[in-house]
Amino acid sequence: MRLLEEKIISEGRVLSDQVLKVDSFLNHQIDPSLMNEIGKEFAARFANDGITKIVTIESSGIAPAVMAGLYLNVPVVFARKRKSLTLTDDLLTASVHSFTKKETNEISVAKKYLSQDDQILVIDDFLAVGQAALGLVEIVQQSGAKVAGIGIVIEKSFQQGAEKLKELGLRVESLARVASLSNGEVQFMNVQVEELV
Amino acid sequence: MRLLEEKIISEGRVLSDQVLKVDSFLNHQIDPSLMNEIGKEFAARFANDGITKIVTIESSGIAPAVMAGLYLNVPVVFARKRKSLTLTDDLLTASVHSFTKKETNEISVAKKYLSQDDQILVIDDFLAVGQAALGLVEIVQQSGAKVAGIGIVIEKSFQQGAEKLKELGLRVESLARVASLSNGEVQFMNVQVEELV
Numbered sequence: 001m002r003l004l005e006e007k008i009i010s011e012g013r014v015l016s017d018q019v020l021k022v023d024s025f026l027n028h029q030i031d032p033s034l035m036n037e038i039g040k041e042f043a044a045r046f047a048n049d050g051i052t053k054i055v056t057i058e059s060s061g062i063a064p065a066v067m068a069g070l071y072l073n074v075p076v077v078f079a080r081k082r083k084s085l086t087l088t089d090d091l092l093t094a095s096v097h098s099f100t101k102k103e104t105n106e107i108s109v110a111k112k113y114l115s116q117d118d119q120i121l122v123i124d125d126f127l128a129v130g131q132a133a134l135g136l137v138e139i140v141q142q143s144g145a146k147v148a149g150i151g152i153v154i155e156k157s158f159q160q161g162a163e164k165l166k167e168l169g170l171r172v173e174s175l176a177r178v179a180s181l182s183n184g185e186v187q188f189m190n191v192q193v194e195e196l197v
Numbered sequence: 198m199r200l201l202e203e204k205i206i207s208e209g210r211v212l213s214d215q216v217l218k219v220d221s222f223l224n225h226q227i228d229p230s231l232m233n234e235i236g237k238e239f240a241a242r243f244a245n246d247g248i249t250k251i252v253t254i255e256s257s258g259i260a261p262a263v264m265a266g267l268y269l270n271v272p273v274v275f276a277r278k279r280k281s282l283t284l285t286d287d288l289l290t291a292s293v294h295s296f297t298k299k300e301t302n303e304i305s306v307a308k309k310y311l312s313q314d315d316q317i318l319v320i321d322d323f324l325a326v327g328q329a330a331l332g333l334v335e336i337v338q339q340s341g342a343k344v345a346g347i348g349i350v351i352e353k354s355f356q357q358g359a360e361k362l363k364e365l366g367l368r369v370e371s372l373a374r375v376a377s378l379s380n381g382e383v384q385f386m387n388v389q390v391e392e393l394v
Contacts, residue, residue, distance in 0.1 A: 023307070024310075025272075028274065028275065028277070028306075028307060028310065029272050029273065029274045029310045030259070030263055030266070030272065030273040030274070030275065031272060032263045032264070032266035032267035032270075032271075032272070032273060033267065033270070035263055035267075036267055058255060058256035059255035059256045059259060059275060059277075062227070062256060062259045062260055062263075063259055063260075063263045063273075066227055066229045066232055066259075066260045066263065066264075067229070067263075069227070069229035070229035070230065070232075070233055073229075073230070074229075075222075075226050075227065075228055075229070076226065076227040076229060076260075077225060077226045077227070078225065078227065078256060080225070080256075109225075110220070110225060113221075113225065113226045
């Protein structure tokens, strides 16, 4: 997605050859117009997949997921990173280790918001080693619902997350695919043909 | 806001005379179409206030804030509830006690996303005793920016948060104002005149 790649080039900060910081438009400050375009793009890519619900994870997944939900006309459920005392319902849970934050969280979704008739689109902001996405997939599968696909805003393609998900037979649609962060520069995977014309 | 009040009546669950649970459309599962209408309504109410940025708090403030940001055409910054190891920038912080979750969090915003020229709209999902909103106001004021107003999705008007904020000279716009949760029923404050015609 050209608009997103341009934003990453102009505002993303490469902190190391592993870490790309995009907290001026996605992870701390949010650009609502860009999120709107991202939502449209996810909706277009999954328009024919019978999506009935989107599952994401707090906090940075919420903005792109809600915009996608608006255009697909489906509800969004966000997994919480620990139990809330007011969430007394039965929960579906998975353990997710964050290498960035060096901590393991239990993520959870209330059982009642997922059913075996659901076709779920999983959305997240980043895909690196795949821990968060795998945790969300695990939760969806516990409910008996089907994972119709995974929508990622920024994929770090030099890490193994996308590959792991595809090995599980899952369709992954990433709007920006970062091939390398070496030498302080963002390099993207293949340029989309339709963006060249 | 009639649409929101109807949603609260049809899907909200009164757990006690203090606790209203709306996790089917706001706090866990999110209704994107409703958030879109909420965003439009906030934008209309603050259309003439020169808003330059919205500040909210993760996680449930993000969806309404991003929709409001879309219609006001301004960025959204969400305060984090604890420091992230990858947020190395200088932070503005405040302490917020949650009576619902029985815990105190440090909330923080990176200094660089607020400036003294900003006119800030603070948005949050709930206003009860006002701890979260007061924490956000404190952070905005630390930056030298001006709080132009506070937009709340659901105000529990029988608690003192709205009053406290108004005593500080702040304008509070709440889209639904709950007068009482007694006897397992949601009663709203005065019906808006324009909704009767």
